[in-house]
Amino acid sequence: VSVKDPKAAQAQYRITVHTSDIKFAGTDANVSCQLFGEMEGKLISTERFALSNAKNNFERGQVDVFNITLPNVGEVRRLLIGHDNSGVGSDWHLNNIELLCATTGQHCRFYYNGWLSKDEPPYKLEVELFPEGSDKPPLCRYTITTYTSDLRGAGTDANVSAIVFGDKGQTPSTKLESSHNNFERGQRDEFVIESVDIGKITKLQIGHDDAGLAPAWHLSHVEVLSQATGQRVYFLGDQWLDKKLGTLSLTLEPSDAKGAKQVFKVSVQTGDVRGAGTDADISIILFGAGGMDSGELLLENSMNNFERGQLDEFKLDLGHLELGAVTKVEIGFSTSQSLGGKASALFGKQCESRSFDGALTSSITSHNTT
Structure with a gap:
């Protein structure tokens, strides 16, 4: 890939991650990232990719540098970063990220200075970040309503999270929590999340972390409403989310999909x-x-x-x-x-x-x- 070739199919990225220098800031979890950009008016994104080049990445006060070849997304407009909550001491306090693309010449910084944790505010494992000095796009609200089946043992005390996908992008993985007793048998639970506009809703990923006693969960269905557009999409689950069955996470298509x-x-x-x-x-x-x-x-x-x-x-x-x-x-x-x-x-x-x-x-x- 030649240097300064903005339209090249592949691009060389250097991603520098700064972990905060505060108590317990480091993490042993698996960290991953995704880039979203625009080229000639077309929205482009990479697949999710891992950030790992040593046994001790993301320690307290540490700077980790990753040189990666990825599909060229043009001008990077936002970045999604998070972790899988694995390992001992998985909570992570991320300070900022620097991005340099040798192929396009873009150099930008993404500030956060916050926790990525299911136990610390804002109680999420992923975050969307925007380049410093850029105009942050307006956030859209999405209402996610889950219906737990009315079956014996259907409820769960595990931590449930979801990602909504659209034709323009996706929301961060967000923990669904609105009370101490969400996801009880036969119960309807409603949650509101915020994200950039993801366009027309195309699919839903939902799952849990297998925590607590009897964490298996029988999901009946889910409704997702875009408060900005009024689009309401139904996703039918009708199955167990159970580690023993290998189904801790489900990827669901809209109920009106062709051939359904x-x-x-x-x-x-x-x-x-x-x-x-x-x-x-x-x-x-x-x-x-x-x-x-x-x-x-x-x-x-x-x-x-x-x-x-x-x-x-x-x-x-x-x-x-x-x-x-x-x-x-x-x-x-x-x-x-x-x-x-x-x-x-x-x-x-x-x-x-x-x-x-x-x-x-x-x-x-x-x-x-x-």
């Missing part, structure tokens, strides 16, 4: 009047705009569904059946009743058509999953 399966969330509200509840087996049939139907689907997720005044939620996986928009539902006693259901309903009674008002009401939300 159709999954419906059905919410059924039983009326709050005397005798409204039932122990019978209840089924539903969904009818689509194209004339297709789902067939009879049993609504069941616990031993106490359809109690008086109760809201029950069910997830119905239709696979790759292209049902389309739901135009009508039929809901009622299942054609085939369990032993318990026989005692509470007329055996063999067909599902009866019901509207969305009355003692038993339902709402249907369509999602897709790849």
